[in-house]
Amino acid sequence: MSSVQFIIFELEQQQYGIEIDFVNGINKLNDLKISHIPNSPTFIEGIINLRGKIIPLYNLRKRFQFQNNTIRKNDEILIAIVNDIMIGLIVDEVVDIVRIEDTDIESTVTLFSSNITNEFISSIAKKDDQMIIILNAEKILTVKERDIITPLIEK
Template identity: 40%
Template sequence: MAVIQLISFELAGDEYAVDITTVNGIVKYKNYSVVKIPNASKGLEGFINLRGKAIPVFNLKKKLQYTDDTIYEDSKIIIINYSGSIVGFIVDDVTDIFKLRDEQIEQLSGSISGNCDKYIKGIGKSDDNMIVILDLILVLSENELKQVNSA
């Protein structure tokens, strides 16, 4: 029985989770200046200087097609390590760290339509609560992934 540790976060009142092993850190949005990129891909807010390295930062609400994609002063940036490349995702807030057993995670296997099934790892269930578990890197398009890998 394997156990997975997750970090939960909020987007416009909705709660999601991500596997903690992919998270390289969490920083406050207001502590960084975001350098905007003209004609950038949808959701790319720009770059931040994180420990001397330029890190691409995506607005996760834009990537998930939320109509309200506002970034707040107290928003957080979840830093993800992807094949040696570092990427940031802006979320409204980071809310918890918790564990689930494998049997508490239900795979969706074709039960949803659209493109979202590629980045949804499953639905976590604990007591009467459910939470969508995301693979944040797979939210990015193939072109964005190539750009991240070459950064």
């Protein structure tokens, strides 16, 4: 039996997970200055300069089409490397790092019909009576979105 480590974070009182291998760091939003980019997709809040690197910020509340999608000063940013691009994912709070057994993870393909699943959600995990939605980090950015943000971060 094998297991995978995940960073667990909350959005609107629901827990989500992303494999730890994709995460490069965690920062407080209130410590950073956001530069807004005109004509960018609505879920891209802007870019930040983090230790000399330009990083686009994704508002996951907007990406997931939540009603309450404004960012707050106490939000946190998960710095992730997705398809060789460093991005910041704005989340309510990072709550834990956990190891989840493969037997406690179910693919969304087996749970739902294809017309209601989301391409960036890979599975659902069970951990201590919690349901954790596992994100497919490699699918968070579409090809079109990569084409939009790549010129912003290249030097």
